[in-house]
Amino acid sequence: MMGYPERVLVTKIGFDGHDRGSRVVAAYLRDAGMEVIYTPPWQEIAAVVNLALQEDVDVVGVSSLATDHLILPELVGALREAGLHHVRVIVGGIIPQNEQPELISAGVSAVFNPGATSQEIVETVRRLAQEARIAREAAEIA
Amino acid sequence: MMTKFHDNADARNLQASFDDWNARYEREIGRDRAVVNRSGIEVRPLYTPLDWSEDRYADDLGMPGEPPYTRGIYNTMHRGRTWTQRQLIGLGTPQDYNQRVRMLLQQGATAISLLPCNSGFRGIDCDESPIPLLGTCGTVVNTVDHMDAALDGVPIDRISTAMNDPTPFTLFAFLLGVAKRRGVPFDKITGTANQSDYISHYVANHMFYRLSQPGARRVFVDHVKFCREHVPNWNPVSVVGQHMQQAGATPAETMGLTLSTAIQYAEDCINAGMDPDNILRRFTFFFDISISFFEEVAKFRAGRRIWARIARDRFGAKDPRSWRFKFHGQTSGVDLTQQQPLNNIARVTAQAIAGIFGGLQSMHTDGFDEALACPTEASARIAVATQNILREEAHLCDVIDPLGGSYYVEALTNEMEEKILEVMDVIEKAGGMYKAVDAGIVQRMIGKSALAYQNRIESGAEKVVGVNCYQAEAEVQEVETYRPDRAAMEAQVAEFRAFKAARDKRAVSAALDDLARAANGSENVYEKVVDAALVGVTHGEIIACLRRELGFGHPQMVA
Numbered sequence: 001m002m003g004y005p006e007r008v009l010v011t012k013i014g015f016d017g018h019d020r021g022s023r024v025v026a027a028y029l030r031d032a033g034m035e036v037i038y039t040p041p042w043q044e045i046a047a048v049v050n051l052a053l054q055e056d057v058d059v060v061g062v063s064s065l066a067t068d069h070l071i072l073p074e075l076v077g078a079l080r081e082a083g084l085h086h087v088r089v090i091v092g093g094i095i096p097q098n099e100q101p102e103l104i105s106a107g108v109s110a111v112f113n114p115g116a117t118s119q120e121i122v123e124t125v126r127r128l129a130q131e132a133r134i135a136r137e138a139a140e141i142a
Numbered sequence: 143m144m145t146k147f148h149d150n151a152d153a154r155n156l157q158a159s160f161d162d163w164n165a166r167y168e169r170e171i172g173r174d175r176a177v178v179n180r181s182g183i184e185v186r187p188l189y190t191p192l193d194w195s196e197d198r199y200a201d202d203l204g205m206p207g208e209p210p211y212t213r214g215i216y217n218t219m220h221r222g223r224t225w226t227q228r229q230l231i232g233l234g235t236p237q238d239y240n241q242r243v244r245m246l247l248q249q250g251a252t253a254i255s256l257l258p259c260n261s262g263f264r265g266i267d268c269d270e271s272p273i274p275l276l277g278t279c280g281t282v283v284n285t286v287d288h289m290d291a292a293l294d295g296v297p298i299d300r301i302s303t304a305m306n307d308p309t310p311f312t313l314f315a316f317l318l319g320v321a322k323r324r325g326v327p328f329d330k331i332t333g334t335a336n337q338s339d340y341i342s343h344y345v346a347n348h349m350f351y352r353l354s355q356p357g358a359r360r361v362f363v364d365h366v367k368f369c370r371e372h373v374p375n376w377n378p379v380s381v382v383g384q385h386m387q388q389a390g391a392t393p394a395e396t397m398g399l400t401l402s403t404a405i406q407y408a409e410d411c412i413n414a415g416m417d418p419d420n421i422l423r424r425f426t427f428f429f430d431i432s433i434s435f436f437e438e439v440a441k442f443r444a445g446r447r448i449w450a451r452i453a454r455d456r457f458g459a460k461d462p463r464s465w466r467f468k469f470h471g472q473t474s475g476v477d478l479t480q481q482q483p484l485n486n487i488a489r490v491t492a493q494a495i496a497g498i499f500g501g502l503q504s505m506h507t508d509g510f511d512e513a514l515a516c517p518t519e520a521s522a523r524i525a526v527a528t529q530n531i532l533r534e535e536a537h538l539c540d541v542i543d544p545l546g547g548s549y550y551v552e553a554l555t556n557e558m559e560e561k562i563l564e565v566m567d568v569i570e571k572a573g574g575m576y577k578a579v580d581a582g583i584v585q586r587m588i589g590k591s592a593l594a595y596q597n598r599i600e601s602g603a604e605k606v607v608g609v610n611c612y613q614a615e616a617e618v619q620e621v622e623t624y625r626p627d628r629a630a631m632e633a634q635v636a637e638f639r640a641f642k643a644a645r646d647k648r649a650v651s652a653a654l655d656d657l658a659r660a661a662n663g664s665e666n667v668y669e670k671v672v673d674a675a676l677v678g679v680t681h682g683e684i685i686a687c688l689r690r691e692l693g694f695g696h697p698q699m700v701a
Contacts, residue, residue, distance in 0.1 A: 014275055015260030017348025017697075020389050020476075023589055024596050040699050041348055042264065066260055067278035067515070074272075094480070096514050096623040114480045114513060115609040117600055 006034040006129035007057040011048055012041035013075060014068025021093055022063035028118040029061075029125060045071070049078045052087055058129035064093040073106035080107070086135035088128040092116060160190055179437045180595070181394035183557050189549035194556070196547075202447070202556075206542050209454065210447040212555065213543040214501045215466040220539035226504035227529050228304055228470065232257025232280035233516055234626035235634045236291035239281040243296060245519065249526045253504070254296065255304040255336065258283050258313060258681075265351045265689065267682035268635050269642075277626035279516055280306070282634060284681040286319030287641060293317075299326045303333035304380075304470075304504075308350040309340045309358045311365050311668065312684050315675035318373070322676065334377040334426050335369075336470065338362065339385070341403050341575055345584045346385035348697050351685045357661075357692025359576070362407070363414045364668040370420055377426045379407055380470070386584075387430040388476050390592020393441045394558055398565025399575070399584060400427060401448055405566075406575040408457055418457040422464035430474045431497040433489055436554055439545055442469070442500030444559040448566075470504035471497035478513040481608035486510035491528055498538050499545050505529060515623035582698060642680070649677040654687050661691035 010026040012019060019041050030036045037055045039048075052060055060079070062072060069091055079087050091103065092112035100111050110124050167187065168174070177185040186193075204210060207217030216222065229246050231254075233239060243254050257280040261271035267284045268276055276282055283289055298321060307313040314335055321331055337343070340358035343350035353361065369378035383400035391399060404425060411421045427445075431438050449467040453459045473493035478486045487510045494507050507525040509517030517525070532538050545551040565587075572578035579585070598604040605611050653674040660670040667688075674684055 015264050015271075016279075017263065017343075017350070018389070019348060020592050024390075024593055027589075027593050038699065040697060067275060070274040070278070071272055094513060094515070098623065115606075118596075 006059065006126060007037070007055060008034050008059045008061055008125055008129070009037045009039070009048070009052055009055060009057045010061045010063070011039040011043050011051075012063050012068065013043050013045060013048060014064070014066075014071055015042065016064070016066035016068050017041045018065045019063070021065065022061075025061065025063065025092060025118075025121060028122060032122040032126075034122075034125065034129075045075050045078050048075060049082045049084070052079060052084055053082060057087060058132040059088045059090060059125050061125070062089065062091045064091055064095060066094070069093065069095050069099070069103065072103055072108055076107040086132045086139060088132050090124065090128065092121070156190065156192060160192055163188070179393075180432065180434050181392040181437060181441075181558060181561050183394075183437075183554070183561065185554075189553050191549060194549050194552035203546065203552075209462065209465055210450040211466060212443050212447045213546050215446065215468065215503075219501065219542040220498065221542055224533055224539050225498070225502050226253045226302065226470075227251045227526060228253040228255050228302075228504050228506055229522065229526060230255045230257055230304075230306070230472065230506045231522070232259070232306065233624060234277040235282055235630055236288045238277065238626060238630070239292045240294050240296075242519065242522070243292075246522065246526060247296070247301070249523055250530055251526055253302040253304065253333065255306065255506070256281060256283065256292065256313060257306040260349075262312075262681055263308075263349050263351065265682060265685035267638065267680050268631075269639055270682065273628060273631055273635070276631045276635075278624075282631075283313060283316060284638060285641065285678065286316045286323070286675055289313070289316035290320045290323060293320055298324070299330040303331070304336040305333070306337045307335050308337050308343055309353060309365070310351070310361045310671050310684060310688055311335060311338070312671065312675065312681045314365075314376075315672045315684075318672055319675050328373045329375060331373050332375045334380050334470070335365070336380040336426075336428055337382060338365070338378060338380050339382040339403060339407075339428075341406065341579055342382045342385040342400075344695070344697050345579055346389035346391075346588060349385075350695075351689075352695045352697075353685075353688055354693030354695040355576075355579075357688065358695065359410060360661075360692065361667050361671075361688070363410050364666045366407075366411050366421060366424075367414065367416060368666055368668040368672070370416065370424070377424045377468075379404075379421070379424060380426045380428050381407065382428040384428050384430040384472055386588055387432065388474065389588050390595060391588045392591050392595075393432060393434065393437050394561035395565050395587060395591060396430070397441050397445045397448075397558070398562040399569065399587075400429070401445065401452065401562070402566050402569035402575045402578070404449070405452065405456070409574070412457070418453075418459040419461045419464050422453050422457060422459045423461060423466070425468075427467060427469040429469055429471050430476070431471045431493045431500070431502075432474045433477045433493050433496075435492060435496045436545075436551060437558070438493075438496040439500045439551060440554040440558040441562075442471075442497075442502070443543075443546075443551075443555045444562055445469075446501065447555075448559060448562060468503045470506070471500065471502040472506040473497070473508045475508055475512045478508060478510070479606060479608050480513045482614055483510055483514060485608060486513065487524060487528070490525065491532070494528060494532055495538065498532060499543075501543060511623070515625075518622050518624050520622075580698075585698065641678075645678045650674075650679050650683070653677050653679050654683060657684065657687050658691050661688060
């Protein structure tokens with residue numbers, strides 16, 4: 001059981017400014033009862049890591065329309081370097097299928113393609129948030 | 143003898159015969175479903191002269207080339223000259239772009255466009271950007287040299303050019319630099335600054351260099367003034383409804399917000415001392431064409447009519463050229479699906495027909511793979527061929543405004559006009575577009591509609607083939623995605639660094655000082671942007687200077 005609502009950071013990294021996707025997903029997560037921290041586009045990777053740390057989030061959700069997913073491995077690496085091994089990273093948007101395996105092997109937990117439903121997204125975020133909390137507890141005990 | 147079906151011409155008989163039909167319809171169909179278009183207008187199963195009659199033909203329609211231009215802004219429309227085939231392109235290095243643009247011109251494109259690399263939108267040059275993100279969605283153009291390479295062999299005195307070039311219009315400054323080098327007089331430069339609409343960037347797609355809003359407003363007005371004085375055949379204003387519709391605004395909201403934005407820009411220019419007839423004939427518009435077919439046709443016809451009246455009655459423009467609502471249409475990428483991507487060719491075709499029947503002047507058709515990545519050469523060819531097929535084989539240009547006089551299309555045009563005017567009224571009451579944006583009204587409207595539309599897809603009220611119906615069992619996506627060559631990009635960056643090191647540093651810093659002084663004074667800022675570009679000042683340096691002097695702009699986030 002989750003003791004308090006899932007905390008999710010919804011953001012965009014890189015250069016693109018189109019935020020229709022991130023706004024709509026943030027609204028769905030909020031309506032599902034989660035606590036959503038929302039940023040404008042163009043976040044620097046260091047800024048996302050800082051925010052994830054300060055806001056104590058379980059999941060970082062990145063929206064990508066115009067190839068910004070190509071620098072996601074950098075974000076996952078930076079989160080881990082900051083000690084946020086438990087934080088789960090997901091991405092949604094225009095992510096060509098042939099580039100998805102690379103993201104998964106870099107540590108991205110889920111990729112949502114256009115056409116994903118709000119239910120799929122909410123369920124996945126819920127599951128990953130739970131995983132994140134278990135992982136954090138395990139790390140704290142160890 | 144021929145049977146006469148309609149001898150009951152008077153309205154009472156018509157009403158009676160409609161009622162009879164309606165009773166039969168209801169009996170057969172049982173419980174009818176409500177059909178509501180994207181703009182929220184209920185669409186009925188049948189339209190008759192009860193919904194639209196020819197009595198108002200002269201006032202509401204007129205002939206093509208006659209105000210209010212509902213049937214088209216030119217006398218001859220597509221029968222005389224079809225639309226400009228302008229594919230939006232931007233990819234890789236300037237050399238990659240040049241190769242693609244030459245191919246498209248050879249395939250039948252009649253004008254060119256240039257989209258800059260997204261790093262440019264961050265306001266930085268290629269040497270400050272992560273290599274993996276360079277050139278994936280636009281071409282790296284940071285200097286006059288880059289522009290010269292991109293347009294190598296392209297006759298800029300004969301081909302019309304459009305630049306995705308937000309305030310402060312650095313790409314246009316680079317184009318003028320190329321013109322100077324090639325000895326092309328500025329009055330031979332034709333085309334459109336097709337992303338000059340800083341308000342739409344601020345509220346919708348956020349693809350701008352993040353100058354503060356007051357700063358962007360100032361540079362915008364100076365740019366219009368500069369172009370009217372020095373580049374007379376260039377359209378410095380393109381009001382972009384596309385951004386708002388792509389961000390979620392309904393077609394009617396989009397048209398309303400776009401026209402309200404155009405009013406704001408016209409007022410700003412007029413307040414700066416420009417003559418309405420001098421500027422309004424150089425106003426152009428840029429729209430999304432969604433797959434909501436008749437709604438799009440009606441959107442364009444209604445928009446044309448409203449703008450003609452605004453230009454003439456509100457701004458007092460006397461020259462008919464100032465009343466004409468010239469627009470570029472781009473088939474909507476939002477309607478395209480990642481699932482079964484080849485289906486997008488059919489979608490683009492339907493969208494393109496709506497644009498043609500809507501009376502556009504210039505068109506871009508999307509590649510079928512645009513829901514996956516930047517188009518490949520193969521998909522770009524199909525996109526151009528789609529336009530050629532519709533024009534040459536389907537004969538869509540034989541008759542002007544072929545849907546004009548359709549009871550449905552005319553009634554819908556009237557209803558769309560009403561909806562559009564309602565939106566414009568909201569903006570007017572807020573004190574105009576600039577203030578409405580400051581108050582978050584526009585952003586809220588767009589966000590609300592985006593969510594409502596997504597809910598319609600999720601509930602199945604809006605069907606999307608391959609997404610919420612007719613899904614294929616296993617999705618195999620065998621589409622090649624475009625990615626620039628990283629080694630070529632690294633070489634490009636190295637060359638750029640060498641260029642910067644070899645420049646006349648004194649000239650560069652003097653030009654930047656001039657630019658800063660103009661930004662703080664009353665000289666034309668844009669004149670100084672052009673001067674700076676000519677001595678080798680880069681995109682990133684111009685943006686950095688103006689952000690420092692005019693303020694950095696964060697788009698306001700509105701829940």
